[in-house]
Every structure is written in structure tokens, then in C-alpha cells.
Amino acid sequence: MLLVAYLLDANDNNNDMGALAHENGYYAVRTDEEVYGKGAKFAIPEADEDLFEHLGRKAMAIQYLKDPLMAKLTEHEQTQLYDDIELPLTYVLADMEATGITVDANTLLEMRSKLTERLAELEQTIYQQAGHEFNVQSPKQLGVVLFEEMGYTPIKKTKTGYSTSVEVLEQMGDVPLVASILAYRQIAKIQSTYVEGLLRVIHGSDSKVHTRYLQTLTQTGRLSSVDPNLQNIPVRIEEGRRIRKAFVPREKGWRILSADYSQIELRVLAHITGDKHLQEAFINGEDIHAATARRIFGIGPDETVDGNIRRQAKAVNFGIVYGISDFGLAKNIGVSRKQAKQIIDTYFEQYPGVKTWSEEIIAAAREQGYVETIAHRRRYLPDIKAKNFNLRSFAERTAMNSPIQGSAADIIKIAMINMEKALRDAGLQAKMLLQVHDELIFEAPESELPILHELVPRVMDSAMQLDVPLIVASHEGETWYDAK
Incomplete structure (x- = not known):
């Protein structure tokens, strides 16, 4: 029912059965926040009977909501969207989440070492350009250096002093210190969010990360990825792209295959x-x-x-x-x-x-x-x-x-459903691992790659019939980085 509610109105969607029931006049169930708490205070009730009562009441709420919400879905001409796309997709996503993707911790540790060295080099460059040492990560101290000591004109002020946001720094033009600070921030972000972040979530039992896909979050219909977010790995700078070197097949003799749509949103526009x-x-x-x-x-x-x-x-x-x-x-x-x-x-x-x-x-x-x-x-x-x-x-x-971004999201969701079935019907060992907006990532034994290079683009480019062709390119490599 939460999936149905999301399709009916993606704006008014809090992913809580109790809240949804209350909105529709059913008050015999509490919200999850009332039962479990929120944030740091989140906890499963100690008494089993309290937990079971809540789950039972949620089940009763589903029964109450089913007919009126499904009727609205029919009224909106969205039953096909639910039956043929969103509901089947839940099973595909569950399988992908359970499968996970192997991450080579040693590769990340090597990156950590190199990035630490690079940050130290940038720090020394920044100190030389500023004329003295200061806390590079302190916006307040940086503001003093730039706008008081070096005399640059402040662009924006905040409650705590001068703004040194990326937007402000990029407006300052060709200032060597600013260029060094921006580079430092980029590298530090990659180090903390992606290298350290991935090292924290690699499962010891299988050396994999198991991202979660949120199917009912975005207002456009796109999927989002959390714990960790694997859809947001930087690609604009080489240090960010190299993170993908750590994503590898599950065993020797296997390869990573990447397939992505070419300019899908512009084709949808056409x-x-x-x-x-x-x-x-x-x-x-x-x-x-x-x-x-x-x-x-x-x-x-x-x-x-x-x-x-x-x-x-x-x-x-x-x-x-x-x-x-x-x-x-x-x-x-x-x-x-x-x-x-x-x-x-x-x-x-x-x-x-x-x-x-x-x-x-x-x-x-x-x-x-x-x-x-x-x-x-x-x-x-x-x-x-x-x-x-x-x-x-x-x-x-x-x-x-x-309509453009959402239609592109619908197309790749259909492709994912069809792709899962095609792999199963062909009796292949290959597994679909990740979806990164317009790209699907697979792992497969080398012997299956000739089949996949024909099968994957064919399934993806036939997901929806448009007045212009959908074009899909597939590439393979020893790592996700190499499969481009």
C-alpha cells in the first residue's frame, strides 16, 4: 500500500503505514515513530506483545486501505504502472540487494594512503600560498585569510563570518589559493565519504557491500541508493573515478559488465x-x-x-x-x-x-x-x-x-525487470548487481560475456517502443572502472 500511495502522489509520501492510514480515516494503528522512536532514540519495543500488536494493526490497516487506494489507482490509469513496473521491480531490487557487489578492501586502503599523501601535499601548498599555517578545514579561518589578510572582496557573509562555500570560491576567479582549497575539499570528500565510507560497510562474511534501493523516495520515479549510496560516486575527477577500481567480480575468471543508455533523456524528449x-x-x-x-x-x-x-x-x-x-x-x-x-x-x-x-x-x-x-x-x-x-x-x-526524467526512469525499470527474466530464462550465472540511473552493472563468468554483449543491449533497448531508437552500449573489464 505504501507503493500504491507513492504512485498516487509522490509529493505527499512519508513511507509510514500508520500515517497513511490516518490520512484515509483509519486510526486503529500508530505510526512507526510512535512505536519505535526516531533517530538516535529508535528502538524495537522490549515487550514482544507490543511489537506483534503493532505489526498486526499494520496488517489490518493494509486490508482497510486496499480497496479505496486500488480504486484511486484505477481512476488515475496507473494500475499497469503498479502491476507491470513497480510491483515486479520490488523483487528485482530485493535480489540485487541480497546479491551485493564485491569490494576489494586492499584497493581502498591503497587509495587511502595515496589520498592522504595528496592532502598533505595540498596542505603545504596552501600554507605557502597563505604565508602561514592555519586550519584548512575551518571556513572561518579561511575567510580571515582570504578576505582580511589577502584583501579579496567578500562575496557573501554568514552569521559566523565570511562564506567560503564552493559557490563563493568559484566566483573568485583565478586565485591560486582558492584553486588549492577547492582541490583539497574534493580530495577530502572522496577520502571521507567514499574510501572511508566504503571500508566501514564491507561485510566481513562475503567482502561485499549491500546497498539499499529506495523505490518510493524521489518525486520523479528515479531510484535512490543508500547504505551506501552507490549512485553518487564522483566521475568528474580522476580520483573519484578510481573508486570504481575497488568494485570487482565475486571470483576469478569473472568480469564486470556495464551497459548504459546513450542520451536517454534527449531521446525521450524527441x-x-x-x-x-x-x-x-x-x-x-x-x-x-x-x-x-x-x-x-x-x-x-x-x-x-x-x-x-x-x-x-x-x-x-x-x-x-x-x-x-x-x-x-x-x-x-x-x-x-x-x-x-x-x-x-x-x-x-x-x-x-x-x-x-x-x-x-x-x-x-x-x-x-x-x-x-x-x-x-x-x-x-x-x-x-x-x-x-x-x-x-x-x-x-x-x-x-x-515527464522526461520520469519516463527515462520508467524505461530503465522495465529494462531491469526484463533483464532479470532474460538472465533466468537463458540459464546464465550472470547477475545484475547495480543500477546507476541510466547504467546497469553485471558480473559474469568470462564464458558468458559474448552472450551478454548481445543480450543486455537487446533487452535494454527494447524496454519501451519510442519514435526514436534507444541505443545501449556495453563494456567489460576486471573492475567497474575498467568496464567503460
């Missing part, structure tokens, strides 16, 4: 907007970012699209998916706000189907109060008519993004 130019680019197998660069920057078909222009076009493509403003785009690609507005206007001229759809989806959201994915996953938008400009603008951007 499908749901029906834009002919966007669809043609994907159907013809064009580089979509180069194609967009040609259209918005007026580059001829025989001219080369250089890397910088392509990067700008890529920022525009993905920015449109997230309903980016001219201010946001200007900041992202380093142009004036006026230029950014011109780029966005040109994009919509070149892809008129996207412009029409964006106007229609926002209008529909105002009328209905929600938007939907291809599979009828709803996202309610209570601020879509807000008088406050910022609240209303955010709701409008969400109205554009949720």
Missing part, C-alpha cells in the same frame, strides 16, 4: 515532443550535440564543429530538458545573459516541436495540477499557479522536466 528535426537526428544516428550546434550557431554541413562549440550545444540540449533559464545557461557556458537568451530562442526556432510541447505541458499542468510520464507516473505541482515568481518558475521547469 519522442514526447514529436519534434521532426530532433527525431531525424536520432533516427539518422547523428551526434545530437553537433547537430544542435549546427542549428543554433549556423554551422554549415561541411564545416567542423569544434569541441568548445559542441560543449556549449550539449549544455543547451540538457539545459532545455531541465527548463534552464537564460541566466542559468549564461552561467553554464560563459556568455552574457542576452546571448544566452538568443541561443535559447534560436533553439526553439530550430526545434519548434519542443517549444510547442513545453508551452502545452505547462498549460496542462496549470489546468490539471500535475504532469505525467509515458507510463502515467504523476508529479503534482502545487506551486504551478503560485503568485511568487520563483516558486511558479520552478514549478514550470519541473513540469517540463518530470
Whole structure:
């Protein structure tokens, strides 16, 4: 019933049977917080009868809630979403969680040693640049060094002094000390959150980590991962990417295989907007970012699209998916706000189907109060008519993004269900281990890899029929890092 409640309204969802029952007029059950406590005070009742009574009352609440909530699901045309996607997915996720993924502690210990050395080197560099030693991890002391001793203009103040947040430091431009501090913080984050964090949760019995997937947390339908979060391992800097070297197959003679969708959100955008130019680019197998660069920057078909222009076009493509403003785009690609507005206007001229759809989806959201994915996953938008400009603008951007991101989430969930069945039907030893948004991670004996390189992309790219092809690439390696 908690899964049903999540589908009915992802905004109003606290994952508590007692609270859900109270919302629906059934008060014969207490909330989990009332019974178990919260946070540090969480505890299972000492008296067995108290625990059993609570569990029994939750079971009675499920019986009470079943008919009215399932009726609402039918009214929302979401029974297929529940029966064919979310409910079967629970079994797939349970199997993945139980299987876990092997982590080589020795690799992490080597990383710890190297990162500790790197942090020590950066500390010495920072002391030289500042002219004296100070606590590098103290924002207050750093603020004094930068804005009082070195005389840089403060950008923002907090209750405790000068702000030295990443956002503030990045606005300071080419300051050697700032660059060193930002590098130090990145390395320290990788060290504490990922190296030390993973070492703490490796199970001694099987040398694995067993993440938990939260199926009813995000408002878009995406899965999230906790204890530990394996969906958020840094990939933008090499030290972060190397964390994946510690993720290995369970035994010798096995390999890690990674398969991921190529530009799935942009392909979903092409499908749901029906834009002919966007669809043609994907159907013809064009580089979509180069194609967009040609259209918005007026580059001829025989001219080369250089890397910088392509990067700008890529920022525009993905920015449109997230309903980016001219201010946001200007900041992202380093142009004036006026230029950014011109780029966005040109994009919509070149892809008129996207412009029409964006106007229609926002209008529909105002009328209905929600938007939907291809599979009828709803996202309610209570601020879509807000008088406050910022609240209303955010709701409008969400109205554009949720059908795209949510549909992409639906597609990979279907792929996971189909993939589990395909592996079982083929009698393979291969196991699906992780889902990282658009990517699925497997382990398999080397003898099965030729089969998997054909099977996995075929199952994933046929998860949902779109007006443009879904493209999946698979790679293998001795570690997750190498399987790219």
C-alpha cells in the first residue's frame, strides 16, 4: 500500500503505514515513530506483545486501505504502472540487494594512503600560498585569510563570518589559493565519504557491500541508493573515478559488465515532443550535440564543429530538458545573459516541436495540477499557479522536466525487470548487481560475456517502443572502472 500511495502522489509520501492510514480515516494503528522512536532514540519495543500488536494493526490497516487506494489507482490509469513496473521491480531490487557487489578492501586502503599523501601535499601548498599555517578545514579561518589578510572582496557573509562555500570560491576567479582549497575539499570528500565510507560497510562474511534501493523516495520515479549510496560516486575527477577500481567480480575468471543508455533523456524528449528535426537526428544516428550546434550557431554541413562549440550545444540540449533559464545557461557556458537568451530562442526556432510541447505541458499542468510520464507516473505541482515568481518558475521547469526524467526512469525499470527474466530464462550465472540511473552493472563468468554483449543491449533497448531508437552500449573489464 505504501507503493500504491507513492504512485498516487509522490509529493505527499512519508513511507509510514500508520500515517497513511490516518490520512484515509483509519486510526486503529500508530505510526512507526510512535512505536519505535526516531533517530538516535529508535528502538524495537522490549515487550514482544507490543511489537506483534503493532505489526498486526499494520496488517489490518493494509486490508482497510486496499480497496479505496486500488480504486484511486484505477481512476488515475496507473494500475499497469503498479502491476507491470513497480510491483515486479520490488523483487528485482530485493535480489540485487541480497546479491551485493564485491569490494576489494586492499584497493581502498591503497587509495587511502595515496589520498592522504595528496592532502598533505595540498596542505603545504596552501600554507605557502597563505604565508602561514592555519586550519584548512575551518571556513572561518579561511575567510580571515582570504578576505582580511589577502584583501579579496567578500562575496557573501554568514552569521559566523565570511562564506567560503564552493559557490563563493568559484566566483573568485583565478586565485591560486582558492584553486588549492577547492582541490583539497574534493580530495577530502572522496577520502571521507567514499574510501572511508566504503571500508566501514564491507561485510566481513562475503567482502561485499549491500546497498539499499529506495523505490518510493524521489518525486520523479528515479531510484535512490543508500547504505551506501552507490549512485553518487564522483566521475568528474580522476580520483573519484578510481573508486570504481575497488568494485570487482565475486571470483576469478569473472568480469564486470556495464551497459548504459546513450542520451536517454534527449531521446525521450524527441519522442514526447514529436519534434521532426530532433527525431531525424536520432533516427539518422547523428551526434545530437553537433547537430544542435549546427542549428543554433549556423554551422554549415561541411564545416567542423569544434569541441568548445559542441560543449556549449550539449549544455543547451540538457539545459532545455531541465527548463534552464537564460541566466542559468549564461552561467553554464560563459556568455552574457542576452546571448544566452538568443541561443535559447534560436533553439526553439530550430526545434519548434519542443517549444510547442513545453508551452502545452505547462498549460496542462496549470489546468490539471500535475504532469505525467509515458507510463502515467504523476508529479503534482502545487506551486504551478503560485503568485511568487520563483516558486511558479520552478514549478514550470519541473513540469517540463518530470515527464522526461520520469519516463527515462520508467524505461530503465522495465529494462531491469526484463533483464532479470532474460538472465533466468537463458540459464546464465550472470547477475545484475547495480543500477546507476541510466547504467546497469553485471558480473559474469568470462564464458558468458559474448552472450551478454548481445543480450543486455537487446533487452535494454527494447524496454519501451519510442519514435526514436534507444541505443545501449556495453563494456567489460576486471573492475567497474575498467568496464567503460
